[in-house]
Amino acid sequence: MSSHESEATPPSRRALRIGQGYDIHRLEPGNGVTLGGVFIACEYRIVAHSDGDVLIHALCDALLGAIAGGDIGHLFPDSDPRFAGVDSRRLLAEVMQRVRVAGYAVGNVDLCLIAQAPRVAAHVNAMRAVLAADLGVPPDCVNVKATTNEALDAIGRREGLAAQAVVLLEAHP
Numbered sequence: 001m002s003s004h005e006s007e008a009t010p011p012s013r014r015a016l017r018i019g020q021g022y023d024i025h026r027l028e029p030g031n032g033v034t035l036g037g038v039f040i041a042c043e044y045r046i047v048a049h050s051d052g053d054v055l056i057h058a059l060c061d062a063l064l065g066a067i068a069g070g071d072i073g074h075l076f077p078d079s080d081p082r083f084a085g086v087d088s089r090r091l092l093a094e095v096m097q098r099v100r101v102a103g104y105a106v107g108n109v110d111l112c113l114i115a116q117a118p119r120v121a122a123h124v125n126a127m128r129a130v131l132a133a134d135l136g137v138p139p140d141c142v143n144v145k146a147t148t149n150e151a152l153d154a155i156g157r158r159e160g161l162a163a164q165a166v167v168l169l170e171a172h173p
Helices: 003-008 054-066 088-101 121-135
Strands: 016-029 033-035 038-040 044-047 104-114 142-147 160-171
Touching (some): 054 104, 088 104, 104 121
Parallel strands (some): 104 142
Antiparallel strands (some): 104 160
């Protein structure tokens, strides 16, 4: 079987599947960022082809990983002008459609933002609510947490921000 054929093979049906994702983007001076689908006014903007929502990008990659569906760079390439400035929630909706077609539903997600700036504590509940609605789960199935890099490396110098995601999918009839 060629590698192309294996990419088209649907995942074997298991009761539970997990996936993990990661994303990172540069920051530059600006007037705000969108994280977890929520706009946060601050002195930075995310440099990206899309809106650069690292939390949603990591989440999409985790979801795709759980269904053996590749990654967002393959599905939504930054070379495609259709995705220039796109709202990452639109990408998440397309990924969730793939999750449903594969026969799965989200059990829970755990997201971690790694950023020196902006501070997000006041926005975490809004992020959880937005993402829960997009994923079709109650807010208590979505965890969003943040940490700094203790002023170390590019993230610590406020030159960028990153996110990690872990998802659990459950077979859905």
